[in-house]
Amino acid sequence: MSYRLLSVDKEELDISPPGLKERNYLGLSDCSSVDSSTIHNRVQDGEKSNLNFKATELRLGLPESQSPERETDFGLLSPRTPDEKLLFPLLPSKDIAASATIGHKNVVSGNKRGFADTWDEFSSVKGSVRPGGGINMMLSPKIKDVPKSIQEERSHAKGGSNNAPAAKAQVVGWPPIRSYRKNTMASSTSKNTDEVDGKPGLGALFVKVSMDGAPYLRKVDLRTYTCYQQLSSALEKMFSCFTLGQCGLHGAQGRERMSETKLKDLLHGSEFVLTYEDKDGDWMLVGDVPWEIFTETCQKLKIMKGSDSIGLAPGAVEKSKNKDRV
Amino acid sequence: MNYFPDEVVEHVFDFVTSHKDRNAISLVCKSWYKIERYSRQKVFIGNCYATNPERLLRRFPCLKSLTLKGKPHFADFNLVPHEWGGFVQPWIEALARSRVGLEELRLKRMVVTDESLELLSRSFVNFKSLVLVSCEGFTTDGLASIAANCRHLRDLDLQENEIDDHRGQWLSCFPDTCTTLVTLNFACLEGETNLVALERLVARSPNLKSLKLNRAVPLDALARLMSCAPQMVDLGVGSYENDPDSESYLKLQAAIKKCTSLRSLSGFLEAAPHCLSAFHPICHNLTSLNLSYAAEIHGSHLIKLIQHCKKLQRLWILDSIGDKGLEVVASTCKELQELRVFPSDLVGGGNTAVTEEGLVAISAGCPKLHSILYFCQQMTNAALVTVAKNCPNFIRFRLCILEPNKPDHVTSQPLDEGFGAIVKACKNLRRLSLSGLLTDQVFLYIGMYANQLEMLSIAFAGDTDKGMLYVLNGCKKMKKLEIRDSPFGDTALLADVSKYETMRSLWMSSCEVTLSGCKRLAEKAPWLNVEIINETDNNRMEENGHEGRQKVDKLYLYRTVVGTRMDAPPFVWIL
Numbered sequence: 001m002s003y004r005l006l007s008v009d010k011e012e013l014d015i016s017p018p019g020l021k022e023r024n025y026l027g028l029s030d031c032s033s034v035d036s037s038t039i040h041n042r043v044q045d046g047e048k049s050n051l052n053f054k055a056t057e058l059r060l061g062l063p064e065s066q067s068p069e070r071e072t073d074f075g076l077l078s079p080r081t082p083d084e085k086l087l088f089p090l091l092p093s094k095d096i097a098a099s100a101t102i103g104h105k106n107v108v109s110g111n112k113r114g115f116a117d118t119w120d121e122f123s124s125v126k127g128s129v130r131p132g133g134g135i136n137m138m139l140s141p142k143i144k145d146v147p148k149s150i151q152e153e154r155s156h157a158k159g160g161s162n163n164a165p166a167a168k169a170q171v172v173g174w175p176p177i178r179s180y181r182k183n184t185m186a187s188s189t190s191k192n193t194d195e196v197d198g199k200p201g202l203g204a205l206f207v208k209v210s211m212d213g214a215p216y217l218r219k220v221d222l223r224t225y226t227c228y229q230q231l232s233s234a235l236e237k238m239f240s241c242f243t244l245g246q247c248g249l250h251g252a253q254g255r256e257r258m259s260e261t262k263l264k265d266l267l268h269g270s271e272f273v274l275t276y277e278d279k280d281g282d283w284m285l286v287g288d289v290p291w292e293i294f295t296e297t298c299q300k301l302k303i304m305k306g307s308d309s310i311g312l313a314p315g316a317v318e319k320s321k322n323k324d325r326v
Numbered sequence: 327m328n329y330f331p332d333e334v335v336e337h338v339f340d341f342v343t344s345h346k347d348r349n350a351i352s353l354v355c356k357s358w359y360k361i362e363r364y365s366r367q368k369v370f371i372g373n374c375y376a377t378n379p380e381r382l383l384r385r386f387p388c389l390k391s392l393t394l395k396g397k398p399h400f401a402d403f404n405l406v407p408h409e410w411g412g413f414v415q416p417w418i419e420a421l422a423r424s425r426v427g428l429e430e431l432r433l434k435r436m437v438v439t440d441e442s443l444e445l446l447s448r449s450f451v452n453f454k455s456l457v458l459v460s461c462e463g464f465t466t467d468g469l470a471s472i473a474a475n476c477r478h479l480r481d482l483d484l485q486e487n488e489i490d491d492h493r494g495q496w497l498s499c500f501p502d503t504c505t506t507l508v509t510l511n512f513a514c515l516e517g518e519t520n521l522v523a524l525e526r527l528v529a530r531s532p533n534l535k536s537l538k539l540n541r542a543v544p545l546d547a548l549a550r551l552m553s554c555a556p557q558m559v560d561l562g563v564g565s566y567e568n569d570p571d572s573e574s575y576l577k578l579q580a581a582i583k584k585c586t587s588l589r590s591l592s593g594f595l596e597a598a599p600h601c602l603s604a605f606h607p608i609c610h611n612l613t614s615l616n617l618s619y620a621a622e623i624h625g626s627h628l629i630k631l632i633q634h635c636k637k638l639q640r641l642w643i644l645d646s647i648g649d650k651g652l653e654v655v656a657s658t659c660k661e662l663q664e665l666r667v668f669p670s671d672l673v674g675g676g677n678t679a680v681t682e683e684g685l686v687a688i689s690a691g692c693p694k695l696h697s698i699l700y701f702c703q704q705m706t707n708a709a710l711v712t713v714a715k716n717c718p719n720f721i722r723f724r725l726c727i728l729e730p731n732k733p734d735h736v737t738s739q740p741l742d743e744g745f746g747a748i749v750k751a752c753k754n755l756r757r758l759s760l761s762g763l764l765t766d767q768v769f770l771y772i773g774m775y776a777n778q779l780e781m782l783s784i785a786f787a788g789d790t791d792k793g794m795l796y797v798l799n800g801c802k803k804m805k806k807l808e809i810r811d812s813p814f815g816d817t818a819l820l821a822d823v824s825k826y827e828t829m830r831s832l833w834m835s836s837c838e839v840t841l842s843g844c845k846r847l848a849e850k851a852p853w854l855n856v857e858i859i860n861e862t863d864n865n866r867m868e869e870n871g872h873e874g875r876q877k878v879d880k881l882y883l884y885r886t887v888v889g890t891r892m893d894a895p896p897f898v899w900i901l
Binding site: 174175181185 | 728
């Protein structure tokens with residue numbers, strides 16, 4: 001029954017709002033270093049205490065949408081579920097018995113597309129279905145149901161997916177690299193095109209991200225995101241350790257009170273706003289132009305205090321202030 | 327048997343330091359057992375659930391140093407849910423209650439809380455050394471308690487942990503009277519660092535030999551730190567970013583030149599490559615170089631640096647060094663013993679950074695090489711045969727071909743013969759990790775030749791249960807066997823249950839073992855903990871009619887003297 005739900009939404013997808021685009025979820029399994037800062041963290045919400053998120057929430061005030069719901073979306077019954085279960089449909093279900101195992105010879109390479117589409121399925125569902133029931137049902141199917149449903153999903157996925165994802169899908173926990181290393185590399189790697197050994201193919205697009213008050217800057221690969229929402233979440237996560245400190249200044253004790261203060265700050269307009277420097281050297285508010293144009297023109301990102309950004313595209317700032325925050 | 331008084335025997339035992347040897351001594355006779363246990367100061371527990379703190383303390387009341395490991399190795403690759411277990415709290419509580427004079431605690435893959443750290447810091451007056459590797463669950467508040475309360479702290483070594491950073495005031499918690507630090511490694515902290523507190527701490531620590539900084543320590547601070555600690559032996563550079571102004575850079579160069587004791591260099595998380603030349607003057611002294619996080623150092627800068635490092639024994643780098651770079655290593659670093667080449671492009675862009683050629687070059691040029699971890703895109707049997715011939719001294723051989731099931735790229739054959747050559751030639755091989763296309767044949771070779779093998783990692787390999795059986799029957803010294811995504815099932819699992827008593831643990835995930843197979847195993851071997859980790863509700867597994875034939879997601883079994891653990895989360899089912 002959980003999969004029927006999926007297929008229904010599949011149709012809705014075709015007319016889904018522009019924000020819900022095809023996503024490049026290669027990092028879901030934590031195998032991809034670059035993506036892990038976004039997906040990895042999002043998926044692992046259930047594992048870290050939810051307090052973490054409340055306390056470290058940083059709304060980036062993008063005009064088009066708010067950061068996705070995090071607590072309940074992935075209100076996981078068990079932490080590993082989205083990783084494992086959804087990645088299993090790599091195989092044709094010739095071997096049905098229990099969890100579809102991946103890794104029998106010659107199968108992995110043949111089914112990467114299937115996986116990516118399946119995950120895309122899931123991610124789009126998230127946006128349109130009430131998170132709690134739908135996702136949970138999908139995440140914890142009975143074991144024997146999985147293979148059948150995988151076949152269903154995969155045929156739907158192949159039929160109706162949008163643009164092909166750029167990257168191959170990945171296997172859970174492969175290559176065997178510690179998550180610490182992957183996360184560290186994700187924020188350190190620079191593949192700027194001026195490097196002699198720059199890597200072709202996927203054309204990673206790393207831009208520096210700085211934040212007012214932070215002691216050092218980070219880098220993000222814009223190619224790993226396909227919409228502003230993803231970028232926003234990733235940055236929130238990356239810079240959360242600094243915002244926590246900001247709260248500390250207000251003398252809040254303990255995480256819960258910190259989050260209250262934080263939210264109050266957000267509501268009173270001292271939220272952070274994401275801006276970028278374009279090819280002409282002008283600083284603009286992120287979110288005004290279509291994503292593709294943004295990625296082509298963005299040279300640098302900067303997380304500014306809301307008050308500092310008033311001079312920029314005032315309409316956008318106004319819009320973001322009025323938007324409902326969850 | 328004993329012609330000597332106990333004190334003399336004990337004195338002799340003092341010279342025996344390795345755990346294995348001391349364990350062996352204790353088995354000789356009752357008298358030696360007794361003497362040994364009262365004189366034992368360092369204990370190593372490879373699986374924290376194999377025993378419990380009470381038994382530990384009963385046997386070794388004079389314990390001073392404890393090493394504990396928690397989660398299975400595959401937890402490093404996110405195959406084990408975070409809540410699985412490995413909590414250090416009960417251990418610290420028990421140790422604190424017993425008033426044992428704990429001085430050193432080393433933890434790997436365990437869950438550590440701020441509460442645990444606080445308790446630790448308050449309970450042991452002579453506590454000196456805390457080493458945490460791949461742990462999680464704590465914040466900088468916990469570090470603050472350690473800093474504040476451990477009067478004689480010598481080592482605070484945090485390696486690759488996941489720490490919630492509450493913004494760096496923990497450094498100021500070291501009292502002004504604290505002057506005993508020898509090791510300070512906080513490279514894994516993500517947040518800001520109080521530079522003033524850090525500089526003062528380093529300035530008042532004349533014994534500081536190992537300092538590993540995090541990203542938030544900029545270049546000018548580094549220069550100051552190095553100036554007040556010229557006795558430094560092991561340095562982890564944090565942020566090396568930004569073009570330094572000429573004055574800062576000159577200061578750094580001067581400071582580096584004074585560090586004539588520097589033997590080990592690491593870090594460079596963010597690096598301006600052309601500044602590396604500041605380190606060239608001391609490179610000829612370096613024995614250890616870890617640039618595996620330095621994604622921004624490529625090509626010529628890297629090679630230039632390495633060309634100065636003629637005494638290098640340990641090198642960790644990224645595959646962006648390329649086969650050509652490895653050839654430079656091979657011709658320069660004749661003392662090389664350990665090499666790790668990590669993948670720089672984890673997105674799978676298919677860039678062939680290092681291949682079998684680099685590996686062969688290293689094996690040919692570095693006669694002392696005994697440990698290797700090599701991530702690459704392709705391999706051939708011929709290359710492995712050559713490597714085996716060149717380097718019969720391997721103790722650890724870990725090869726990871728990034729694409730699962732990839733055959734020899736020249737002959738399209740499985741890599742059985744290549745790995746077979748390795749195990750045949752390397753008679754002292756203790757650790758082996760396999761990859762690429764492999765059939766049961768490779769396991770036959772392993773079973774036949776790998777007599778000293780203690781740890782074997784298998785992924786996407788083998789055809790039938792025979793593969794696993796070869797290993798279980800052949801490798802007498804096997805301690806840790808971990809298998810994923812391979813077609814081994816109940817037959818292999820149940821063939822020789824007593825084998826598991828000689829091993830520390832067995833991990834099997836995405837294999838063919840069924841629930842009923844695991845149940846039978848658990849029945850036959852009550853001295854094993856057989857844990858099933860399933861994503862779904864385990865009750866549902868029982869309700870299903872197909873219960874017996876249901877495959878198990880993840881199986882982790884280990885020998886234990888204390889039975890089922892009480893702290894398992896709901897998704898772990900202990901049979």
